[in-house]
Amino acid sequence: MSEADARRGGGSQAVSLPRAFFIASGRNVWGDRLFQGCLYAVIALFLAIMVGMVGALVVESLPAARRFGLSFVFGLEWDPVQESFGALPFIYGTVVSAAVGMALAVPLGIGAAIYLAEVAPFPVRAPVGFLIELLAAVPSVVYGLWGIFVLAPFLRQWVEPALGSTLGWLPLFKGPPYGVGMLAAGLILSVMTVPFIATVGREVLLAVPNTQREAALALGATSWETTRVAVLPYGRSGLIGAVLLGLGRALGETMAVTMVIGNRPEISASLFAPGYTMASVLANEFTEATSDLYLSALVEIGLLLFVVTVLVNALARLLVWTVGGAVKGIRE
């Protein structure tokens, strides 16, 4: 310590500690610049990885794109022997299985988040929260095996016959009950995405300042009204983030879905029928694909998966924006 430092520290006791720190360090412009530079470098790296990935996908998929053109996206046939490739059944399977999964997982996940953050008695919160987090750590192959040996037989024996006999007039629930199929894939996806939505959602709701709740309660709101009027609108963007995180997982999930979806590249209105997703066909066929065109077609599927993921995310945001307009009024 130099004498000057000692004088400054001893002479001004009224100055608070953080302030003393800033005074001592002076206006450290270089530190700020370094920090900023690091951040720019990280962002640039991310962008470079994204651009590189998309670029590699585009280049590798060129042979298939040249050969099939747009008919690759809308084609219904996938025949590796005749080298005739169309991706529509896979796009359909990815979107529909994710939609079924999210239809079940969003209410469950948000509900669990609200319960854990707002309703549950304190001794219950930590253990239940921990159990839900544990679900997120289960490897997807374990979910897949559980799907084959427990979920699919259960669906075939009980759920699908029951749905068929009561709601069989809907095209969604027609056809023979195989157990494996779109419904099983959607259910597995919902089980796998609920912990993401619930855990992130809980953190978001816990971050809502208590003054929000107190204000609503002071106006005479019940606890449900408090949650609905004061807490949920405040955490809306965070909750959307939680849902989108789950959606991302649902669109890209490979192993568990492959094991229960039936792997049949066909478009069927019924949820009982087997389907196929883009991620599944990549996992299934990439290792043994030998011809160049076949490989290129698989890479193009990867590119389409990328495009579909971006589109679905954008649509989801758009939907929330337009629907969320009504809620906005309350918040402001």
Add this chain to the structure above:
Amino acid sequence: MFKVRMIARIMGSALVALLLIAASPPNSAVAQTLMNGAGATFPYPIYSKWFDEYIKVDPSVRFNYQSIGSGGGIRQITERTVDFGASDGPMTDDQLKKAPGELLHIPTVLGAVVATYNLPGNPKLQFTGELLADIFLGKVTSWDDDRIKSVNPGVRLPKTPIVIVHRSDGSGTTYIWVDYLCKVSKEWEGKVGRGTSVKWPVGLGGKGNEGVAGQVKNTPGAFGYVELAYAITNKLPAAAIRNAAGKFVEASIESTTAAAAGAASNMPADFRVSLTNAPGDSTYPIASFTWLLVYKDQPDEAKGKLLVKFLWWAIHDGQKYTADLLYAPLPMPVVKQLEAKIRQITFQGKPLLASR
């Protein structure tokens, strides 16, 4: 100042330690050569057993085998990124042309594929090839179909719909199965063809042997195909199939080896042969070799020598490990033919294996 000197000393000693570690051989005085291989997943258990055992024979060589699939094995040996490749299906003429040198197919062991099913009591069933093809084409849809009844007299078959279960992942198992169906059914060959993945006319896809077996076990009336070894270890029912000689034969290690013995008399010189529907009374008709792929002219003399020695060991001493792992060993006539083939492997024209 004192601190700086201290740090410099620590750094210096760390550097010396690092240099020492880098300079000393890994664990013994013998320098080990690393052989890289990649390819088929089906023979992976027997190959890793061989690599373990072979260290005891020749401690100077260590193997690194990546079971990334036959397609990957063919690509990597073509690009010379590995010392040997492995494939469950023979390379096509086009693929061989793309390789920078002449590639040899060395059969190592045999595998078989069995038809498995889920029926009440799981009776012993038998099938003809044409019937199997028509079932997988979706033309025979119920278990009490007259054609199934007529080849299974005395078996009570339920009026359950047949649910076909096939492999969803690209696989040598699928290749063997559809290769057989192509040979016994013109319609299958025309409509579907052969490949590691095909466009299945009917049915559900299960991932891996365990995926197919799991779906067959859980679905009454299911009908699928799995590797013989997998069927034996999991005690799955397996149908007897009528072979080219008109006999119904059950899949076993012996009847699989018999398929290669049956084909030995007119084995093509490059061993690129399909063993499905092979001749012979005791032959199980849905069997196949699995191959190692090596360059006929090796790029590295030392490595080439080690490789041919290993190949020689694998087709002789290595065969005794097959039974435990439920692979079928090569029959003696094929081993004799292979000896001549391994002697042809050279480095810059000089044979690598000293004549014995």
